[in-house]
Amino acid sequence: MNSSGTKRPYQGYYIKPFMVSIMSPLKGKRVGVMGFNARPIACSAKKAGATVFVSDYWGDDDLSTCCENWIAILTPTQGSRQRQPSDTPLQVALVENLLHLTKESQLDLVLIGSGFDDNSEAIVPIENMGLLVGCSPEQMERARDFQSLKKLAEQLELKFPKREIYHKPDDLLSNSAAIEFPCVVRPTHSGGGSGIRLARHQ
Numbered sequence: 001m002n003s004s005g006t007k008r009p010y011q012g013y014y015i016k017p018f019m020v021s022i023m024s025p026l027k028g029k030r031v032g033v034m035g036f037n038a039r040p041i042a043c044s045a046k047k048a049g050a051t052v053f054v055s056d057y058w059g060d061d062d063l064s065t066c067c068e069n070w071i072a073i074l075t076p077t078q079g080s081r082q083r084q085p086s087d088t089p090l091q092v093a094l095v096e097n098l099l100h101l102t103k104e105s106q107l108d109l110v111l112i113g114s115g116f117d118d119n120s121e122a123i124v125p126i127e128n129m130g131l132l133v134g135c136s137p138e139q140m141e142r143a144r145d146f147q148s149l150k151k152l153a154e155q156l157e158l159k160f161p162k163r164e165i166y167h168k169p170d171d172l173l174s175n176s177a178a179i180e181f182p183c184v185v186r187p188t189h190s191g192g193g194s195g196i197r198l199a200r201h202q
Contacts, residue, residue: 024202031065032102032131034094035113043067053105055098057090057115071101082153091115091122099125109133117144118189174202 005039016025027049033042034055043066052067053113059072071091094115116123120140126132135143142148146163153160164179165188166172172185179202186196 024048024050026184029108030105032098032107032110032126033113034098034110036090036094036115038113039063039066041111042070042114051099053107055094055101069101071097073097089119089122091119095122095125105120107131116140120144 017126025048029050030047030053032053032055033045034132035041038054038056038063039060042052042056042063045052046066052063054063054067054070055073056063056070056072059070059074063070073090098110102147108131110126111133112123112126112135117140122139123132124137127136150160150163162180164175166175181202182198182200184196185199187194
């Protein structure tokens with residue numbers, strides 16, 4: 001269009017302006033989010049138009065801006081971050097908390113965050129309810145099977161990081177002469193990058 005508001009011809013055709021509306025698949029949905037740190041996923045889901053319910057580990061104050069309601073494993077203490085012992089495994093507690101939080105709210109789907117990588121069996125109740133979006137527990141377990149991944153990488157002629165497992169610190173120290181540095185040292189089970197270190201030398 002020109003400044004007077006009339007359509008401007010282009011090579012004999014008149015171009016009509018149009019707008020594209022992109023509809024989010026989450027818009028209007030009731031979405032559960034659970035994980036060690038569920039806030040980033042919760043905030044994204046809310047921006048996409050979902051009504052969000054969160055089961056989180058930390059329970060940060062700003063969770064309230066991202067969801068309808070939330071529940072946390074920790075009781076937040078201002079100015080400190082604490083871990084508290086529990087007889088219930090973390091992953092099981094996250095699932096139980098979400099189910100408790102939403103017992104009177106019918107969810108459409110559940111998004112899984114961090115913390116379930118090595119404990120995928122904990123999300124079986126969510127899968128059995130038909131709410132799980134994303135990888136199944138079996139797929140998550142296969143993704144953590146490093147021997148199978150290594151074999152697949154070799155078949156595809158892809159590089160795969162050399163990996164050694166030591167169950168005791170003394171075993172690691174006694175074998176350190178055979179280790180190529182720098183290398184990454186990490187626990188066999190971790191969450192959110194916890195305990196992962198770069199070792200530059202022996």
